[in-house]
Structure formats: structure tokens, C-alpha cells
Amino acid sequence: MTTDAASTSPSVVLIDANHAARLVLERLLADEGVQVQSFADGADALQALADGRPIDLVLVSRHLPDMGAVGVLRRLRALPGRAVVPVILITGDADELRRMHALEGGFTDVLLRDRPDRLQPYLRALLQRFGTQQRARILLVEDSATVAATTTEALAPLGVEVVAVGEAATALARLEAEPFDLVIIDVVLPGPLTGLGLLSALRSRRDELAELPVLAYSGYDERARRIEMLRRGANDYLSKPIDADELRARAGNLVRYWRLLQQVRRQYAELARVAVTDALTGLYNRHMLDDLGQRYVHRAWRTGEPLTVMMLDLDYFKNINDQYGHDRGDEVLRAAAQRLQQQVRPDDLLVRFGGEEFALLMPRLGMDDVAAQAERLRTAVAAAPLAGLPVTVSVGVCVWTPPAERARREDGFAAEALRQLLKCADRALYHAKHNGRNCAEIVPVTDPLAQPVIDNTGA
């Protein structure tokens, strides 16, 4: 029986004389999205396998009407293009000795007939590999059109897209412009940039092309050349004439390695994002304030430009929770964060400091403008309801103007200065709350490392 399916799914040949067992396996394979060709005897199967179409896996039972599984394996290996296709022996009993025998005899693996479910992990791995390679793009850098054509043909069963270029400089331009998962480079190339030059150009970059997998190959199988390519950062090396099976296996490995690396990178970036983001409001959290805030302090010290630190705290927020529930309180917090975010400049740093309190760092904002800015933020919150409720905010502001004479500061200065500036803004906030809320209090500071004087606010 032959199941027609899209040529993009993996192909499995099943050879089993037992009709019922065949049906079970066919169903299992079809459920996994695999194309199945199944046969009841060895001769028919071998005849079908002789046509050279890509096959990803062969499953064969121990006893067939016309020959044993070992006979199928031996004849299969002699067919063109079938030297490395994985062949799994299906058997009713497999004690350790028999299993070892089968593996030594050349079978890839042994599976028990009454445990067809054991086949599933094998199939999943196959499908995963297949799925990964399907979408992969390979750049082939080869000056001979004939070799480029045969190499592209050899890679075809992987389901990858192969783009062939004849020169290293063109390759570099394509790599800069489009995403690829692997570069296959002929070591000897025409033009000023040889294969070795292209490899060095990639490895000396500062972007992710520096790590893009490179499979180098050459017709001159010199040990020294091979070692030099590997030393310069090639991930693998092949000698011409290229063995198509070996090329596919090596290229497939490198593509998988690259995909895995990309996946790990994406996960790492996501983790890093989550670590500095407040889940409720989407604003940066306090960790980010500690980290980025020190850079704001360094920049102010380096340039002499003022830095304003604000603490903004929603008024009587507990009442909102008590009266309307915690969920509504959350909605108000989200809306407040959004409202404030709309008011700040791109290089201001707004974070959720905790609870119903926000911190805002505004570089280059000095005493002349700070009152207007604080008032703008305060009125932005009070102007319209947040999540349907009237809300006001109190603002504590600390404005730091670095002195005209600035010596180099010791390590740890920025962290401590930031801490003091936040403390100062927090004390100003306390005054704003004390003075009736829905207002701003501003404190000027020249040296954040000296205890700031709070009581001379312009309140």
C-alpha cells in the first residue's frame, strides 16, 4: 500500500508480513504525519527502494516470506543512495544477545513488535529534524557552476533552500542582507577575497554572523589547509569529491546547532526582558532602575548636565482596593502607568518602584523647568479618570546639578549617589503627602553623597 502525502513530510518504508501488525504501524506513522509505503515481502520493498526517491527510515520485521531482515538490509545497502538510510529491525523478542547481534549486523536499532509506542520518540526526533531543516536556508559559495549544481542537488532531500553564489564578496553582501542558517564555502575562490578570507571576514564581525556555522570544503585535501580552516573558525570540513550522504549529515547537524543556538538566544533575551519588566504595568521594574539609573548618574557627572529624580505615588490607593477590589486596583495601576508613560521623553526612565509608586529619572532637566514638568505629570493623572475612577498623584522631586568642578569619582559612586537621590525624592514625596497630596515638592541637591537637606523645599 502506498500513502500519498505532501513530499515535504518524512518518508518511511515499512516491511512486515503480518497484516495486522502492519495496520497498527501504518496508523501510528500516519498519526505522526509520516508518508508510509508498506510491503508484505522483501523483494517488492527492495524494488520500490531502488527508485532512488528520498527515504528517511526503513522498518523491517525479522521474518518475511521471501527473505530474512538481514537479507533485506544487505541488499538495501547495495542500492544506490541507500548506504546510510536508518534501518530498524522489528522483532517479537529481543533479548540482549539478539539485540547486540542485530546492531553489530548493521541495523540502526531494534524495536519490539508488541511495543509500537516505543517507535514514537524515534519518529518525533525524525520529524523534528525534518521540520527544522525544511525551513533552513543555506548559502553555497562555489565558483564552479557544475559543482554548485551537484551540491545543491545533494542537499535537496533535506528540504532546505540553497542559494548559490560564485564569489566571496557577493556572499558577504548576501549574508549581510538576508538570513541564512549555514554557509558552505569552497576554500579556493576567485577574486581578492578567497574562501579563507570570507571565513576570516565573518569571524571578525561583531554581529551574529560571527557565529554563523561554516562548512568548508576543498578539492585539495591537504592536512594543513584543513586545519587552517578549522583554526580560523570553520565548524566542519569536507573534501571533494563530496559524498552526498556525508554532506547532508554534516550540513543537517550544523543547521540544527544554529537553530538551537538561536532558540537559546531568544529564550535568554526573553528571560532578560522578563527579569527587568514589571508584569502588571509592562514598565521597567526596580532592577532596571538600579542598573540603568547608575548610567544616568554617570552621564550627569560626565557632562555636568542636571538629573532630575521623581517619585510619584497614587493618593489613597488603598481606598480603591478596599472599595472596588484588588482587580480594579490593578486596572488603575496599569492605566496610571500608561498615562505617565505618555508624558515622558524617550530618554527618560520610568519604572514601577513598587506598589502604587513610580520612579522617574529625567536627564538634562534642571531647576528652571522641573516645576512645570512635575505639574504636567500631576495634572495628567488628575485630569481624567483612570480605569473609570478619579485618581490623583503626589510627586516628590529631587534635582541634582553636578558641580562645575568634577574630579573622577571612585567606583561605587553612581550606585550610592542614585540611592541618595531616590531617598531624597522619597522624602520630598513624604512632604507632598503631608501637605495634602495631589501636589509636588521639589528639593535641589548639589552633592548627593552629602546628606541632602530636605526642609528647605519650596513647598
Ligand SMILES: Nc1nc2c(ncn2[C@@H]2O[C@H](COP(=O)(O)OP(=O)(O)OP(=O)(O)O)[C@@H](O)[C@H]2O)c(=O)[nH]1
Ligand atoms: N491592586 C493592587 N494593589 C496594590 C498593589 N501593590 C500594592 N497595592 C496596594 O496599594 C495600597 C497602598 O496603600 P498605602 O501605602 O496605605 O497608601 P495609600 O492608600 O495610597 O495612601 P497614600 O499613599 O498615603 O496616599 C495597599 O493597599 C496595597 O495593598 C498591586 O499590585 N495591585
